[in-house]
Amino acid sequence: MxxxxxxxxxxxxxxxxxxxxxxxxxxxxxxxxxxxxxxxxxxxxxxxxxxxxxxxxxxxxxxxxxxxxxxxxxxxxxxxxxxxxxxxxxxxxxxxxxxxxxxxxxxxxxxxxxxxxxxxxxxxxxxxxxxxxxxxxxxxxxxxxxxxxxxxxxxxxxxxxxxxxxxxxxxxxxxxxxxxxxxxxxxxxxxxxxxxxxxxxxxxxxxxxxxxxxxxxxxxxxxxxxxxxxxxxxxxxxxxxxxxxxxxxxxxxxxxxxxxxxxxxxxxxxxxxxxxxxxxxxxxxxxxxxxxxxxxLNPYTNPTEKGFGTSAVFTNHCSNDYGLSINPKTGKRFMNEHAGRKIKCDAIFKVMAEGANNDNYPVNICDQAAVDLNNPLYTSKGVESGSIKKFNTLEELAKAYNIPVEPFLKTVSDFNGYVKAEKDPEFGKPLKQADVHGIDVSKPPFYASLSTPKIxxxxxxxxxxxxxxxxxxxxxxxxxxxxxxxxxxxxxxxxxxxxxxxxxxxxxxxxxxxxxx
Missing domain, CATH: 3.50.50.60 (FAD/NAD(P)-binding domain)
Incomplete structure (x- = not known):
């Protein structure tokens, strides 16, 4: 046989x-x-x-x-x-x-x-x-x-x-x-x-x-x-x-x-x-x-890049740790940016599904203070490659990603208030000043990346x-x-x-x- x-x-x-x-x-x-x-x-x-x-x-x-x-x-x-x-x-x-x-x-x-x-x-x-x-x-x-x-x-x-x-x-x-x-x-x-x-x-x-x-x-x-x-x-x-x-x-x-x-x-x-x-x-x-x-799956990877790419470290350790993730259709946050990977992947998939071709990719945002504290090397590489975008104002950032400006600015203002109060009543992200998360989104320039889960x-x-x-x-x-x-x-x-x-x-x-x- x-x-x-x-x-x-x-x-x-x-x-x-x-x-x-x-x-x-x-x-x-x-x-x-x-x-x-x-x-x-x-x-x-x-x-x-x-x-x-x-x-x-x-x-x-x-x-x-x-x-x-x-x-x-x-x-x-x-x-x-x-x-x-x-x-x-x-x-x-x-x-x-x-x-x-x-x-x-x-x-x-x-x-x-x-x-x-x-x-x-x-x-x-x-x-x-x-x-x-x-x-x-x-x-x-x-x-x-x-x-x-x-x-x-x-x-x-x-x-x-x-x-x-x-x-x-x-x-x-x-x-x-x-x-x-x-x-x-x-x-x-x-x-x-x-x-x-x-x-x-x-x-x-x-x-x-x-x-x-x-x-x-x-x-x-x-x-x-x-x-x-x-x-x-x-x-x-x-x-x-x-x-x-x-x-x-x-x-x-x-x-x-x-x-x-x-x-x-x-x-x-x-x-x-x-x-x-x-x-x-x-x-x-x-x-x-x-x-x-x-x-x-990895929730930090960018749909504009092949494989792991250059922006994933920025998304993880700058914008997710110190900033916020935005649904570009609403201008609002949709998850605890410091949750586990599966929780974040599930949340990102829901946001993506709002796009006509499953392409409503979340926008991950932080400011210069976050970049300076954590990973300026990887951020500069991403800016050079175009996978990370850099803006002088939050209004410029919103326009670039077709985010409704007023809800977006209110979301950032609310988030900065949560950081000051050391408590996130919406999603429970840890924001205590004793931890690395105690940074708001206020020091220009501002940085942004897109994310989609990859295996x-x-x-x-x-x-x-x-x-x-x-x-x-x-x-x-x-x-x-x-x-x-x-x-x-x-x-x-x-x-x-x-x-x-x-x-x-x-x-x-x-x-x-x-x-x-």
């Missing part, structure tokens, strides 16, 4: 996300056995993915004297981590303490559960709280990552607890991390090398099948991405494999099966290689899938425990020799991720995987 493809199996079982997970369950009958192959290379640890999680795992494994190979299917290392904006949630950090901000495990977990709609695995959140500072200090002191010496706000957090790298980009982490990895004689980064399947010895992962000289082609359908050439190699992993391959935001077919309303034409901020192949390979050897249908992050993935071991759905115990960290895992973020929490997840569990394997 001809062996069915993974796509065929998925089609047969596709009656919802849970059915997909169950439909792809199999025994290890079809997996590659170690006695059936000849290994071409051997390392102590093989890591799939070269972003935050994979890089942190590699550094910890190398610190233990292990021989490590990092596998990257793209021609450029770093994945989505390189285009990340560089903000990391670090609860109870030194910058918080210096600013007199009190944090606690209870508050941190409560914030995560609120956006995660109580679907988070609290035991894993507890690990992040306990070890995020350790990861932060290691990045700062050992790796040499340079941070801005203050806390910043992030979407959904009730207090400031995020740190920001000086260059305002994930490259500020990846470059020094990879410099350390590449300088270590026990490490190798193999680019254009596509991971295909695990090699098993009984129920233990002992290596991988991969293809070198692989050429990724994003124009192909997602199920064809595995068939774009390359030279087959088998690599042995004496201690085991760490899966750090990221999410599947760019896998248009697969993500649309989990969430049918996320049509294939909806944009994503992820790089093209964010596909589901590695996740499915883990499920093939018994990994337990969690929450695959929970996919997060950002996959909360679902394979299940891990506190030691970053992958859990088998068959035995409910760890799969020997298989660890995972970062967006390829599920449960930590629940049904909705707080801003800056992806980096905390990647760094902490990458560190743990590298320590334990």
């Amino acid at each position: 001809e062996k069915m493809s993974r796509r065929d199996l998925l089609k047969m079982s596709m009656v919802g996300a849970s059915a997909l997970a169950l439909g792809s369950i199999n025994s290890n009958a079809d997996t590659i056995k170690s006695n059936e192959v000849k290994f071409d290379e051997e390392y102590d640890v093989v890591i799939i993915g070269t972003g935050f999680a994979g890089s942190m795992a590699a550094l910890q494994a190398l610190k233990r004297g292990l021989k490590v190979a990092l596998i990257e299917k793209m021609g450029r290392a770093g994945g989505n981590s390189v285009i990340n904006v560089g903000n990391m949630a670090v609860p109870n950090n030194a910058f918080q303490k210096a600013e007199g901000i009190k944090d606690s495990k209870e508050l941190f977990i409560a914030d995560c559960l609120k956006d995660g709609v109580n679907l988070n695995h609290v035991d894993l959140l507890s690990v992040i709280y306990d070890r995020a500072n350790e990861a932060f200090e290691y990045l700062k002191s050992t790796v040499g990552v340079e941070f801005v010496p203050k806390c910043i706000s992030a979407s959904g957090h009730s207090i400031k607890r995020a740190v920001q790298v000086k260059v305002a980009s994930g490259s500020g982490y990846i470059q020094p991390m990879h410099k350390m990895i590449e300088a270590n004689p026990n490490a190798i980064i193999k680019k254009r090398t596509k991971f295909d399947e695990f090699v098993m010895e009984g129920d233990r992962v002992v290596g991988i099948k991969c293809r070198e000289n692989y050429k990724f082609d994003s124009s192909l359908a997602s199920d064809d991405l595995e068939n774009t050439g390359g030279d087959v190699k088998y690599i042995k992993a004496k201690n085991g494999v760490i899966l750090a391959a990221g999410g599947f935001s760019s896998d248009k077919w697969f993500r649309a099966q989990q969430v049918p309303y996320l049509k294939t034409n909806i944009e994503t901020v992820s790089q093209p290689g964010a596909t589901a192949g590695a996740l499915l390979a883990a499920m093939d050897v018994g990994a337990n899938p969690l929450l695959l249908s929970w996919i997060q 950002l992050y996959c909360m679902g993935g394979i299940q891990i425990n506190e030691k970053a071991q992958v859990i088998s759905r068959k035995t409910q115990k760890p799969i020997a020799g298989l660890y995972a960290a970062g967006e390829v895992t599920g449960g930590i973020q629940g049904g909705g991720r707080l801003g800056t929490m992806s980096m905390s997840d990647c760094m902490v569990f990458g560190m743990i995987a590298g320590e334990n394997i």
Whole structure:
């Protein structure tokens, strides 16, 4: 009988996300056995993915004297981590303490559960709280990552607890991390090398099948991405494999099966290689899938730009933190600009629906004081590209976006009064002067951007425990020799991720995987 493809199996079982997970369950009958192959290379640890999680795992494994190979299917290392904006949630950090901000495990977990709609695995959140500072200090002191010496706000957090790298980009982490990895004689980064399947010895992962000289082609359908050439190699992993391959935001077919309303034409901020192949390979050897249908959108991205663009950081940290979002049809606010991402996305979609072509995009506004305090670098880039507009008066701004002037000016005046009173009676946005939100919209020039949600992050993935071991759905115990960290895992973020929490997840569990394997 001809062996069915993974796509065929998925089609047969596709009656919802849970059915997909169950439909792809199999025994290890079809997996590659170690006695059936000849290994071409051997390392102590093989890591799939070269972003935050994979890089942190590699550094910890190398610190233990292990021989490590990092596998990257793209021609450029770093994945989505390189285009990340560089903000990391670090609860109870030194910058918080210096600013007199009190944090606690209870508050941190409560914030995560609120956006995660109580679907988070609290035991894993507890690990992040306990070890995020350790990861932060290691990045700062050992790796040499340079941070801005203050806390910043992030979407959904009730207090400031995020740190920001000086260059305002994930490259500020990846470059020094990879410099350390590449300088270590026990490490190798193999680019254009596509991971295909695990090699098993009984129920233990002992290596991988991969293809070198692989050429990724994003124009192909997602199920064809595995068939774009390359030279087959088998690599042995004496201690085991760490899966750090990221999410599947760019896998248009697969993500649309989990969430049918996320049509294939909806944009994503992820790089093209964010596909589901590695996740499915883990499920093939018994990994337990969690929450695959929970996919997060970014409420800050601009419809005039491709992907993440240049204005999203401004919209998030300038206009949403210190300013207001306006429905251009009414001139009025329509949401708490500091709410969690899902709440904001839902509110933005309602406003957009008032347009003839679903194009009544919200206008996000702040003043020069907000820009000066938070992110003048990103704002200037957006002004140069045209994704952020700059105006001398609020009346000019209203005219440019066809906003009714009088209701708009009253909305701004009311908002400024709320800031002075430190209370928002309309939407409950935090405005206390002790926090960064205590700035009104009064100092010209004024800035504005448009926003529309784009696919950002996959909360679902394979299940891990506190030691970053992958859990088998068959035995409910760890799969020997298989660890995972970062967006390829599920449960930590629940049904909705707080801003800056992806980096905390990647760094902490990458560190743990590298320590334990």
